[in-house]
Amino acid sequence: MELTELPESLLVLGGGYVALEQAQLFARLGSQVTVLARSRLASKEEPEVSRTLQEVFADEGIRVVRRALPTRVSRDAATGQAVVTADVAGGREEFRADQVLLALGRRPVTDGLNLDAVGVNTGDSGEVVVSDRLRSSNPRIWAAGDVTGHPEFVYVAAHHGTLVAENAFADADRAVDYSRLPRVTFTGPAIGAVGMTEKEVLAAGIRCDCRVLPLHHVPRALVNRDTRGFIKIVVNADTNEILGLTAVAKDAGELAAAGVHVLGKTVAEIADAWAPYLTMAEGIRIAAKAFTTDPSLLSCCA
Ligand SMILES: Cc1cc2nc3c(=O)[nH]c(=O)nc-3n(C[C@H](O)[C@H](O)[C@H](O)COP(=O)(O)OP(=O)(O)OC[C@H]3O[C@@H](n4cnc5c(N)ncnc54)[C@H](O)[C@@H]3O)c2cc1C
Numbered sequence: 131m132e133l134t135e136l137p138e139s140l141l142v143l144g145g146g147y148v149a150l151e152q153a154q155l156f157a158r159l160g161s162q163v164t165v166l167a168r169s170r171l172a173s174k175e176e177p178e179v180s181r182t183l184q185e186v187f188a189d190e191g192i193r194v195v196r197r198a199l200p201t202r203v204s205r206d207a208a209t210g211q212a213v214v215t216a217d218v219a220g221g222r223e224e225f226r227a228d229q230v231l232l233a234l235g236r237r238p239v240t241d242g243l244n245l246d247a248v249g250v251n252t253g254d255s256g257e258v259v260v261s262d263r264l265r266s267s268n269p270r271i272w273a274a275g276d277v278t279g280h281p282e283f284v285y286v287a288a289h290h291g292t293l294v295a296e297n298a299f300a301d302a303d304r305a306v307d308y309s310r311l312p313r314v315t316f317t318g319p320a321i322g323a324v325g326m327t328e329k330e331v332l333a334a335g336i337r338c339d340c341r342v343l344p345l346h347h348v349p350r351a352l353v354n355r356d357t358r359g360f361i362k363i364v365v366n367a368d369t370n371e372i373l374g375l376t377a378v379a380k381d382a383g384e385l386a387a388a389g390v391h392v393l394g395k396t397v398a399e400i401a402d403a404w405a406p407y408l409t410m411a412e413g414i415r416i417a418a419k420a421f422t423t424d425p426s427l428l429s430c431c432a
């Protein structure tokens with residue numbers, strides 16, 4: 131973000147939200163962008179997210195190389211270009227660009243704090259190990275935000291701050307709970323999600339039922355003339371309770387925010403709930419209806 135000149139070409143190492151947002155930003159500014167991702171794009175999200183983003187990126191001229199494991203970064207003295215060597219699907223390849231963006235994740239920098247001296251345990255990535263009350267192994271020391279190794283979002287850090295103050299000074303004994311934590315990637319279209327993915331539900335031993343509603347069934351998307359994306363709802367097949375919601379859409383973050391209040395409700399409750407016509411959030415109700423009705427047979431607002 132501090133570059134004073136737009137690089138003609140950019141290699142982005144990573145496939146998480148920072149990588150995706152920055153790759154698209156630079157591509158739209160005019161750089162020739164190549165993304166080297168270890169697995170798929172947004173690999174912690176639903177596979178439909180990766181497929182949709184891959185298509186969007188391809189349309190915008192962003193090259194995505196999956197299953198690429200960078201092994202070396204150097205600079206070509208003759209051209210001044212950065213050279214990244216990577217293992218790609220069994221073979222070795224070289225990628226060249228004016229600049230390289232490392233977006234492979236961040237880790238807490240606690241090495242120099244001598245935390246051992248005060249009995250504060252740290253984990254493998256240097257994170258301060260905390261209880262669900264955010265208390266460290268020293269009962270008089272608490273931690274909040276990214277340094278705990280918990281989900282790295284600014285609203286998590288802010289929530290931690292409040293919780294630590296209340297637990298430390300008012301004996302509130304409040305636990306942190308991420309079961310309804312929304313997450314957003316600000317690409318265009320954006321990725322918005324809350325709750326569990328299908329894979330997580332199955333891994334938890336829960337029988338799962340899912341629907342993926344393509345955006346061409348959502349009137350707001352048609353009016354926007356942008357039907358790229360979908361809304362996916364993941365349900366506990368035994369109770370019909372909604373456990374997760376993922377969307378790729380313009381302003382999908384709004385869907386994730388709405389999804390916070392949808393989790394725990396049954397699909398029938400959401401399918402029957404009021405939803406204003408021509409809002410993207412109406413798509414959540416249509417996706418819930420898709421559990422019992424073919425959405426292509428629904429008339430407007432039905
Ligand atoms: C490119 C990018 C985009 C992001 N976009 C989003 C987004 O859209 N939405 C979102 O919710 N989150 C986003 N995040 C994540 C968000 O920035 C972090 O989760 C949030 O800043 C964490 O807050 P924090 O207070 O825990 O840590 P930080 O904001 O990192 O603050 C820690 C502070 O401590 C200081 N510090 C470190 N060591 C010491 C020391 N020894 N002594 C004194 N001070 C020290 C640091 O300099 C820093 O100022 C993004 C992050 C990145 C990198």
